[in-house]
Amino acid sequence: MPTESLLSQLIESLRCLPGVGPKSAQRMALHLLERNREGGLQLAAVLADAMQKIGRCTRCRNLTELEICSLCANPRRDDSQLCVVESPVDVLAIEQATAYSGRYFVLLGRLSPLDGIGPAELGLDQLAERLEHSAPKEMIIATNPTVEGEATSYYLQRMAKSHNIHITRIAHGVPLGGELEYTDQSTLAHAFGSRLAIDE
Amino acid sequence: MPTESLLSQLIESLRCLPGVGPKSAQRMALHLLERNREGGLQLAAVLADAMQKIGRCTRCRNLTELEICSLCANPRRDDSQLCVVESPVDVLAIEQATAYSGRYFVLLGRLSPLDGIGPAELGLDQLAERLEHSAPKEMIIATNPTVEGEATSYYLQRMAKSHNIHITRIAHGVPLGGELEYTDQSTLAHAFGSRLAIDE
Numbered sequence: 001m002p003t004e005s006l007l008s009q010l011i012e013s014l015r016c017l018p019g020v021g022p023k024s025a026q027r028m029a030l031h032l033l034e035r036n037r038e039g040g041l042q043l044a045a046v047l048a049d050a051m052q053k054i055g056r057c058t059r060c061r062n063l064t065e066l067e068i069c070s071l072c073a074n075p076r077r078d079d080s081q082l083c084v085v086e087s088p089v090d091v092l093a094i095e096q097a098t099a100y101s102g103r104y105f106v107l108l109g110r111l112s113p114l115d116g117i118g119p120a121e122l123g124l125d126q127l128a129e130r131l132e133h134s135a136p137k138e139m140i141i142a143t144n145p146t147v148e149g150e151a152t153s154y155y156l157q158r159m160a161k162s163h164n165i166h167i168t169r170i171a172h173g174v175p176l177g178g179e180l181e182y183t184d185q186s187t188l189a190h191a192f193g194s195r196l197a198i199d200e
Numbered sequence: 201m202p203t204e205s206l207l208s209q210l211i212e213s214l215r216c217l218p219g220v221g222p223k224s225a226q227r228m229a230l231h232l233l234e235r236n237r238e239g240g241l242q243l244a245a246v247l248a249d250a251m252q253k254i255g256r257c258t259r260c261r262n263l264t265e266l267e268i269c270s271l272c273a274n275p276r277r278d279d280s281q282l283c284v285v286e287s288p289v290d291v292l293a294i295e296q297a298t299a300y301s302g303r304y305f306v307l308l309g310r311l312s313p314l315d316g317i318g319p320a321e322l323g324l325d326q327l328a329e330r331l332e333h334s335a336p337k338e339m340i341i342a343t344n345p346t347v348e349g350e351a352t353s354y355y356l357q358r359m360a361k362s363h364n365i366h367i368t369r370i371a372h373g374v375p376l377g378g379e380l381e382y383t384d385q386s387t388l389a390h391a392f393g394s395r396l397a398i399d400e
Binding site for chain 2: 005006007009010013014016017018019024026027028029030031032033034036037039040041042043044045046047048049050051052053054063064065069070087088089092108
């Protein structure tokens with residue numbers, strides 16, 4: 001089958017999705033064509049729309065099609081709390097899992113000088129300005145517990161200290177439902193070191 | 201985040217792809233938005249095009265955007281061989297793996313009376329007409345070696361016999377690179393039963 005056929009083009013295009021190889025792309029193309037053309041058409045429309053319209057929220061740097069995202073625009077959210085995360089998926093995860101009702105700031109990355117990602121790339125000047133003017137009471141650092149995430153967290157702590165803001169970091173330790181036996185050594189060591197007093 | 205945001209819509213729409221759950225859809229949406237907007241736009245365009253234009257080849261029932269697919273239209277392919285497969289992916293697989301240069305007929309399913317799939321749904325009347333008029337010399341049955349595939353194969357054999365056509369079935373047995381130890385019992389039994397003479 002010559003590569004110019006529309007079916008081959010579709011299979012080839014589907015491979016731009018992460019984790020989709022040639023066989024999955026074939027399966028996806030055939031599935032849409034044989035069983036869900038309507039879904040495929042709708043996906044095409046939303047995809048084109050999203051790629052063209054979604055930009056960054058001017059306030060929190062989250063992905064949004066608006067100038068100011070719905071979380072920043074919502075007047076019922078608490079201005080006194082600011083949660084700093086690495087990526088828009090982290091915002092989604094926190095929104096889905098917790099009852100947090102404060103504001104967010106999305107770094108869109110983590111400090112990694114070797115890759116050319118410094119404070120400017122993470123919008124930290126914008127964050128500093130925000131701490132200056134809107135002055136939240138608490139800054140919750142929710143960067144990932146990786147080496148770069150920890151470095152970023154440390155940088156943020158120093159920034160917040162100079163503004164006299166209460167700084168917190170989300171807890172790291174043994175996950176719920178996990179077993180000590182199968183928890184990796186560094187997590188277990190961290191959980192042990194960060195043990196909390198039980199006040200009964 | 202309210203479900204109306206374009207990002208949420210995109211994540212939701214991506215879930216129409218087979219094998220894509222909420223987490224994969226998030227990852228795909230973020231990947232396209234942050235790293236490959238051009239690929240996303242192109243996918244949207246090809247997807248819309250494919251969903252609207254791809255239909256069935258009037259001759260072999262394969263998926264194509266043309267009235268007669270490129271394989272049927274190609275004058276350099278051998279009219280004396282006709283390979284019958286269940287699905288368009290099978291055509292792709294055979295084209296990619298073999299040097300077969302004959303024609304195809306795509307059943308788009310397999311006989312399964314309980315699911316309401318009989319000879320008419322598989323276009324077997326169209327196939328009978330084709331055997332009558334273009335009269336290939338060999339019909340290669342390449343349905344899958346499942347219960348329904350075998351039933352379909354048996355039906356096809358009876359059809360072809362009445363037209364005095366040489367009938368072949370692709371070989372089933374231990375896959376290349378496979379080990380007898382790990383081959384399932386029915387495959388091994390079949391391979392044993394279908395052993396071939398080695399003529400030196």
